[in-house]
Amino acid sequence: MLIQNARIWTNDGTLIDSGYVQIQDGIIEAVGSMTDLNVSDENIFDAKGQLLMPGFVNAHTHLYSYLARGMAIDGIEPYSFYDILAQIWWRLDKALDGPSNYYSGLVGAAEMLKSGITTLIDHHASPNAISGSLNQLKKAVVDDVGLRACLCYEITDRDGLEQADQGIQENLEFFDQVENSDDDRVGALIGLHASFTVSDRTFEKLLSDVGSRNVGYHIHVAEGQEDGVDANISHKKRTVFRLKDLGILNDRSILAHCIHLSEPEKDIVAEHNSIVSNQPQSNMNNAVGMTDLVGLLNRDILVGFGNDGFGSNLLDDLKVAYLVQKHTSNDPKTFDMGQAHQMFFENNYAVAKRLLGVDLGKVKAGYQGDLILVNYDPPTPLVADSMIGHLIFGMCSQIDVTHAWVKGDMVLKDREVQGINLSESYENARQEAGKLWSRIE
């Protein structure tokens, strides 16, 4: 396949004003200027001068939250982060069933794709519909919408030991399925809710059942103050020290949020080369504080951006992170464009490489054909180094992705998701959302 007449931002130090990309078997084979184009291809796509760039990676999300938009239920008066979890999310997740798992995944993935995301890393919970839930999401996100996804189920003791054990089983069955598949669009982690809702007994069973498998874990860490308080009282150590002692910190483990970490805990994360994801919009909405991005980046920790299921445009999180790090530090030099670029355009792709084993994030020969075509006419010169500024101050709020490819397959064409009928899917999702809300106790 050949994409021609594109303005190509390679994320590899160059911007080609009028160029082409040739993709063979899902992999980028050649990139160059139109003046050097010397290939003929039967399958030619004319980009008509639009901006071609790598698709984005969402490093931590919750697709099940997409059917909560506009939800009004009784009994919500949160005074703390714990109240928000107990009064909203742990009531919602108990009401999820197979169809609502599927439709939340379908509309969530479709909306993310339209905002430029071509790979997502999800963290799922549906305690009364655990078995098969990860395959319901896989069908929605990967088979039907056509994105890449790394999935996990959140193990927790908060609904009882039977559900905790079912969570372990769902993760391991899906992990084994992925390990035995040659589809590099799908990855698997072992999901855990958070230290403060997982007992030593459940960790022991999990680690015993994992056995010799080479797994990474995906867990919320110190998102609110509750996590550290519980670890201190129940385990006489801080959260990250507990996770280290349990042996779940490795270079494929994602620690989501990491807001209330002590300096020694940050050192432990760095020593174990674990991944941190940052979700600033969700953090502000929950009033839990802000991750010390500079302190983590200065330790060479692989810290990237997720959205925690908050909307579908990851550029909003990029922009909010850029602003709030300065705002909370009272220092306009804190968290500069280079660090924002590193997290969004280097680290998120490095996370995907660790979890899915694929090279994403550059328009360059040998990289995957995961690309987005953006309708953007910049009012100022766009050069290779200025993309992050154009994203934060220009494209952010109204990114107009017209086409997208995953592994060379066109999954978005003229703003239409190719694998599904979106308006029909929205209608079905609305019906499932209504039923879901009526089941909430």
Ligand SMILES: [Zn+2]
């Ligand atoms: Zn989360």
